[in-house]
Amino acid sequence: MKRSIRDLVDLKGKRVLLRTDFNVPMDKVGRILDQTRITAEIPTIRYLVNQGAKVIICTHLGRPNGYEISLSLWPISLILMKYFPGKVQFSQKTVGDKVKQQIESLPDGSIILLENVRFHKEEMEDDPVFAKELASLADIYVNDAFGCCHRKHASTYGVARLLPNAIGFLVEKELNAIQDAMDHPKRPFVAIFGGFKVEDKIKVLKNMIDIADTILIGGAMAYPFLVAQWIPVGLSPSRPECVAIAEQILKDAQAKGKKIILPVDHVAYRSDDKKHKPFVTDTLQSNMIACDIGPKTIALFEKEIRGAKQVLWNGPLGKYEDKEFKNGTMKIAEIVASSKCYSIVGGGDSVSAVNKSGKANMISHLSTGGGATMKLFEGNSLPCIEVIQEKII
Numbered sequence: 001m002k003r004s005i006r007d008l009v010d011l012k013g014k015r016v017l018l019r020t021d022f023n024v025p026m027d028k029v030g031r032i033l034d035q036t037r038i039t040a041e042i043p044t045i046r047y048l049v050n051q052g053a054k055v056i057i058c059t060h061l062g063r064p065n066g067y068e069i070s071l072s073l074w075p076i077s078l079i080l081m082k083y084f085p086g087k088v089q090f091s092q093k094t095v096g097d098k099v100k101q102q103i104e105s106l107p108d109g110s111i112i113l114l115e116n117v118r119f120h121k122e123e124m125e126d127d128p129v130f131a132k133e134l135a136s137l138a139d140i141y142v143n144d145a146f147g148c149c150h151r152k153h154a155s156t157y158g159v160a161r162l163l164p165n166a167i168g169f170l171v172e173k174e175l176n177a178i179q180d181a182m183d184h185p186k187r188p189f190v191a192i193f194g195g196f197k198v199e200d201k202i203k204v205l206k207n208m209i210d211i212a213d214t215i216l217i218g219g220a221m222a223y224p225f226l227v228a229q230w231i232p233v234g235l236s237p238s239r240p241e242c243v244a245i246a247e248q249i250l251k252d253a254q255a256k257g258k259k260i261i262l263p264v265d266h267v268a269y270r271s272d273d274k275k276h277k278p279f280v281t282d283t284l285q286s287n288m289i290a291c292d293i294g295p296k297t298i299a300l301f302e303k304e305i306r307g308a309k310q311v312l313w314n315g316p317l318g319k320y321e322d323k324e325f326k327n328g329t330m331k332i333a334e335i336v337a338s339s340k341c342y343s344i345v346g347g348g349d350s351v352s353a354v355n356k357s358g359k360a361n362m363i364s365h366l367s368t369g370g371g372a373t374m375k376l377f378e379g380n381s382l383p384c385i386e387v388i389q390e391k392i393i
């Protein structure tokens, strides 16, 4: 069992570097669409504040290429201020002397949010010098960034090796809920995959064949699978390397007697239509871009979900942010919520979509992890949890 923040003693006045995952969904103009990942973190922050620690929060947002103003964490600091009035500061830098000075003058029981750690490319490289710089800001490291525990980066992995460390309440809660569903899956077990991070997640899907009984695929994840079956996808995105993996997955599923269900109709628009007027179609012609699953697909998916005892869902089934293309995701959210199965929904956008459907309170476990949750289901350990010290009993 890993050491938890409850096991840390004498936190008063201690500088605690708290890695969170505040990688929240944003709209085109930089407004936060869903605050679940922030609110899920409040118990850990409150605990540290109440213990009198100086809480140094570090997170990433998006996948910036150097500094990008639209991915600054300033708006997130405003949300934190609502929960902890008069106790939150924002640092425009992530590391360096100026940050150190700001931390030095931070009153005990207060919070400082560091600027987006991914503005430094060294973060993603798990650069040891950068990890050392982060470590020099604090006395203790707490990892509560469940959603990025599969990323071996400087702020999630490298720095943990340099400081006394522990996991936070959110990581603890996620591990308990997911471990149970993995160790004792209720069958039939239906996995639903969608979303846009196809290259990342298609590899996870490969291993899911052994775990789930049926796999439903929608969103941008579906296109390489359709192409692998020589079904035209028009201009919908599909990379050749993903098509090759999809082909293998379809063969494996057939050999193992597992069902994979793909979209049979779509909500699409024509690329030469400036208004992107949506229409339902069974076949995607060369000038069409599909952005949602159609009604026949929803009915096929519903049948499987209604018969399931456990459902795991990652990735919206269409561009749910646009009202023209949200129907598939909203309908599936309603079906999952109203079915009697044990349901786990994971991923920043997936949780945001379920919240939008108004059915979030009917989901058994809403996970803040997307890729991280999938990795656990694959049976892999998460490197950023592994690196945390074991609890001394």
Ligand code: ADP
Binding pocket: 194, 195, 196, 197, 198, 218, 219, 220, 290, 291, 292, 314, 315, 316, 317, 318, 319, 320, 321, 346, 347, 348, 349, 350, 351, 370, 371
């Ligand atoms: P999560 O955050 O839940 O892990 P992802 O980040 O992988 O999910 O994917 C979410 C994104 O996928 C959303 O921004 C959504 O608009 C996009 N998406 C889903 N389906 C499609 C599609 N058919 N075409 C384009 N984008 C899609």
Ligand code: 3PG
Binding pocket: 021, 023, 062, 063, 147, 148, 151, 347, 348, 369, 370, 371, 372
């Ligand atoms: C997520 O949203 O899944 C995590 O925050 C990790 O983000 P990443 O896929 O950009 O590393």
Ligand code: MG
Binding pocket: 347, 348, 349, 350, 370
């Ligand atoms: Mg996402």
